Amino acid sequence: MKFRFPVVIIDEDFRSENISGSGIRDLAEAIGQEGVEVIGFTSYGDLTAFAQQASRASSFIVSIDDEEFGDGSDGDVEKALAGIRGFIREVRKRNTDIPIFLYGETRTSRHIPNEILRELHGFIHMFEDTPEFVARHIIREARKYLDSLAPPFFDALMDYASDSSYSWHCPGHSGGVAFLKSPVGQMFHQFFGENLLRADVCNAVDELGQLLDHTGPVAASERNAARIFGCDHLFFVTNGTSTSNKVVWHSTVAPGDIVVVDRNCHKSILHSIIMTGAIPVFLMPTRNHYGIIGPIPKSEFDPETIRQKIADNPFARNAVNKKPRILTITQSTYDGVLYNVETIKDILGSTIDTLHFDEAWLPHAAFHSFYRDMHAIGSGRPRSDDTLVFATQSTHKLLAGLSQASQILVQDSKNRKLDTHRFNESYLMHSSTSPQYAIIASCDVAAAMMEAPGGTALVEESILEALDFRRAMRKVDDEFGADDWWFRVWGPDRLAEEGMGDRDDWVIHSGDRWHGFGEIESGFNMLDPIKATIITPGLDVDGSFDDVGIPAAIVSKYLAEHGIIIEKTGLYSFFIMFTIGITKGRWNSMVTELQQFKDDFDNNEPLWRIMPEFAKRFPKYERVGLRDLCSEIHEVYRQYDVARITTDMYLSKIQPAMTPADAWAKMAHRQVERVAIDDLEGRITAMLVTPYPPGIPLLIPGECYNKIIVSYLQFVRDFNGRFPGFETDVHGLVREKVNGEDHYFVDVVKN
Template sequence: MKFRFPVVIIDEDFRSENASGLGIRALADAIEAEGMEVLGVTSYGDLASFAQQQSRASVFILSIDDEEFSSPAAADKAIAELRAFVSEIRLRNSEIPIFLHGETRTSRHIPNDVLRELHGFIHMYEDTPEFIARSVVREAKAYLDSLPPPFFRALTHYASDGSYSWHCPGHSGGVAFLKSPVGQMFHQFFGENMLRADVCNAVEELGQLLDHTGPVAASERNAARIFNCDHLYFVTNGTSTSNKIVWHSTVAPGDIVIVDRNCHKSILHAIMMTGAIPVFLMPTRNHYGIIGPIPKSEFAWENIQKKIAAHPFAKDSQGKPRVLTITQSTYDGVLYNVEAIKAELDGKIDTLHFDEAWLPHAAFHDFYGDYHAIGEDRPRCQQSMVFSTQSTHKLLAGLSQASQILVQDAENNKLDRDVFNEAYLMHTSTSPQYSIIASCDVAAAMMEAPGGTALVEESISEALDFRRAMRKVGEEWAGEANGHWWFKVWGPDDLSEEGIEERDAWMLKAGERWHGFGDLAEGFNMLDPIKATIITPGLDVDGEFAERGIPAAIVTKYLAEHGVIVEKCGLYSFFIMFTIGITKGRWNTMVTELQQFKDDYDKNQPLWRVLPEFVAKNPRYERVGLRDLCKEIHAVYRAKDVARLTTEMYLSDMVPAMRPADAFAKMAHREIERVAIDQLEGRITSVLLTPYPPGIPLLIPGERFNATIVQYLQFAREFNERFPGFETDIHGLVKEVGEDGKSRYFVDCVR
């Protein structure tokens, strides 16, 4: 299969009619005659930007002309430019071939630190262009052949070999789509290669995901090496499934499990599926609705034992807890010091599981230190096995649903791969999507040093520049009269150039008002700077409402209609991530769109003008101004004191009345009744109740409704009726529309 990676020639005479120009173009023609594309440019331009093109090139050929050495000063300048460019390339790519070419200059004119990075030195008039071209093309092909990791290499070879296949899927490499007009559209949209690569697990030459053989196994081993773990498994249906695999490999009915209350719903599903008895560790929260860390004291073994002893279903259980699951990187980027947790709980809990769906990048930059689960030269536990589940598709370059499970053996407790694979088989499709496997393979290969480090470094740098840009805009508005306002990015107050790149600047320190999480333990928590939560005006971290406010839901609807889609929206905050795919253009567009929102808000532009798609679906807002709508919704939030209500409901006493699996079984057997909101207090839910935002389950099956939670549901009901289009989405809340056209809400409870 032919890939497009041109040979890049950088020579100021590339387009000149002098002897140098004729010579370099003759070389370019000879290279093209060998079947390689050539891209010729006359200068480096911006070094960092040009160096990023290493991902698109097969070779760089750099000119050292006699004119550049016409004087000592000119020579120094030429060498400085050359050194800077080569350094920028090698920061990202240690393997791509780099050649120098000149007329009379030799290696004695080039410093050793540059020479050692080269693959050859071309003298234009000593060999024929054709001979030099063959040498360049040989190096280019060797480099390109080294790039594909094992599974992706095998898949590309299979897709391009022209074999007829008699196995599933039924579209037979895309041929079936060509027999229908709409199928033709589908084929043209996705392309031949994707469809030829969509194959069945019967293809022996590609190996088996289910039993980890062949190129699949080779790629998993390669990824394990890159991610510095003992075992690594690709998962093609997301980290929700990865979490369930980990749990089913270690948890059985009646086992005690220690769980972060701020866990993904897949962990709660695993609790119901395994029949485990959960004992929860409670995280902090601030009044922005941002979930903070579990205090370090909650991890103390004596405190966990007290929680177990006080739990109605756990207190009589025998044996130590089977698993601890912690959300390692909360949605907003709060991290734990993993070594501190390991030191406290090694051997006391069988398995330490870190749900790192939002943190796969951390292993590739020293900035993150011990604030991720498994890394190079990190000490092992003596007894407890460490698992990390990571969403390759969230922060790295995987396709949607690409995930992986990382395992670090303990000194005295090694993974039994056969036993583990029984749980793996329980949750893995027998028809996995091979493009997702390939993306897991490639995403890991992309993080190989030095490229992976450079990608994460770039993400951090772009995130810091965005924060500084937002702060600069705010400072300029603060100098204006009439109380001008602006958005802020949640994080440390000090965004000075000095020190902001250091880890200590991002530590959550005790009592600092910016985070609002109280007296946190020293060195235990850090904020990941690439997670940026933008705070809108109207609410402070203490839960106090201002006279004027701008609910975040209005801002995000505005952004969406202007081509900017955000990840998560709260009452007065919304969230964006600086993944390795973020560009300067993207975050600068965010800044300019927020400026545009501010301008339209200050002018109270009519919604039909600034939110035409929204108004078309909700015509009642047609005559409303943008500022007027913000004022109206803010007034309701303020009157109901919603910030404190939502904080208190998550911190309220949630009493377990049944084991989660037993309560869920009541639903499966239809031994439930649909209870109206006003009658819920004291009832036992049989379903997960999950408000969005933040998408964290509020109640799990088997727990009782309390007055605070009922009050929140009553607020949501009233708000949804008053502000259609801005409805609070609560999974588990059943909506029924009566004959009178009014919506009524219910929850399925144990009968």
């Protein structure tokens, strides 16, 4: 066996000096003599935790001794079987294939119920065969199991990397050999290891197939992933969902086409608009004063509403073809708000040529009934008559892909199928001719990991861990009491005391106020519980500031210095995700570090003591107390009323003066000028303007600056000057030194 997958033995006599213990140790020794590792346990312990060993084992041998059956009465038999039954149930929830053997003295299959027997790969009787014979039988089944694990491309890549073939093709490091010729290369080789470097090959290796024309083991893996994800076609992408989005758009959209787009879409969609020369018509999402992006109201999807938007747009109203070519929706939003996709499909009918759901943050949804109707494509989903449905997913964000691992899923309509040959021309336009094969393998493996029942179990564990974290945070809050402060996790008021509770608790209903998005029609949206936005004190959902506040940027800097890195930070909120890789240890550490922050805040500890690295980089804060710094930044936020500014600027009416492609052409031809932010009102931006947080473009090329956007940029300038180390980052805003001072500019179209 090439990998470390030990045989796991569970026997209370494993270390006992009796005949039963001697027999099981003889078997363990015989297995070891065959070169296979054995691990022995004397009890099941926590069944759920123990069953997770199934991901590390090649097989289980479970003892069932005569003593455990007592006098043979029903009570003794049931007690003896309870542990085995529980263990098998927990293992099979995650893994239907790993071999499980029962090992006993005199008991036979007539003593074991069918519900247990049908899950077994064998019943081993002590002393009837030699340990060596039994060991070889177990190892044969274990090897068959391990040989079946690897999906097609990963299997072929492992074979190639272990074949010791001499490489004359690129990359130039030749399987890592080049690194061995340099001291720093030796460090690189030792850090990443030989397997990764041997597997880094070019597309000249015929036996691995081709990503670019989808042949061989690559094609087999894409078909396998399509089956697992329940779609008609699936394409691996090795340079992220930004590229997946562009592939979809370039296969569908041409210059002058009208496109309907979520206003708070990812910037890659806006890049696609620029590249294709499309005319965008935007659907406007809601937003609360925490800065959390809410759903697009259901009424915005009405075909008549979309027709009116087209009529109101100065460029779309003159388009030759008024039928939109594509509609792109962000599903889910960054903070986990989901749409009922089937409702959207029903509303739109065939009024739009192609539906595209940017599911960068939702690849897990197809594998659990908790998300039914809340994801774009899956097994058994109804088909449109004429509209193709695309979903683009970041395998690396919530599944187990390497960074940049992504995929494109396609569902054919009843009357129209994807022309894969034409689609591949767009795919080639955006794909490297030297794809990273480790990323392809991770797409392959990430899909295989989600095969039922394992994928369902992984997603359910993520949900349960997220709910346990939310419960733990509420418990801490209750213990501190109403007269003290604590952090709050944004979400529905009702939370089940144990388990997953009712899915409907996470569906947004008319009349709900916890979200701050205003009136939302019941059943159209849901919050994904694995996306946890933690609210810090100082601001309420209506945008009113409290007397005391704790800006989230300070909490994030504090946590980073204590080994906890946050996904996204807002004004008074920060965001974490419960991916399939999150453990109890991680989220419990989060809870304890937040408690430590509270203690340090309440004691006004100086930053040199609690954040020494940060204080070293920014000496002006060295002697400042944590509470004092929070108060100072909170007061500036309150002075500028920045929560309302950031909400209003995203919801403000923005005037398009040029198409995005034409404005971009002005920049490419250098027909732009750099203008100070105080002089921006009414000017046409030549580039994307994207505040971080939330990382959603505020303006796209061709749109005009209005008064509230200018006031926000003025706040950014003033705040960044006062609080180095906590700067608000705005992509598109250029900072330059003028007479030794920082000044801010934006590139706009020349008048």
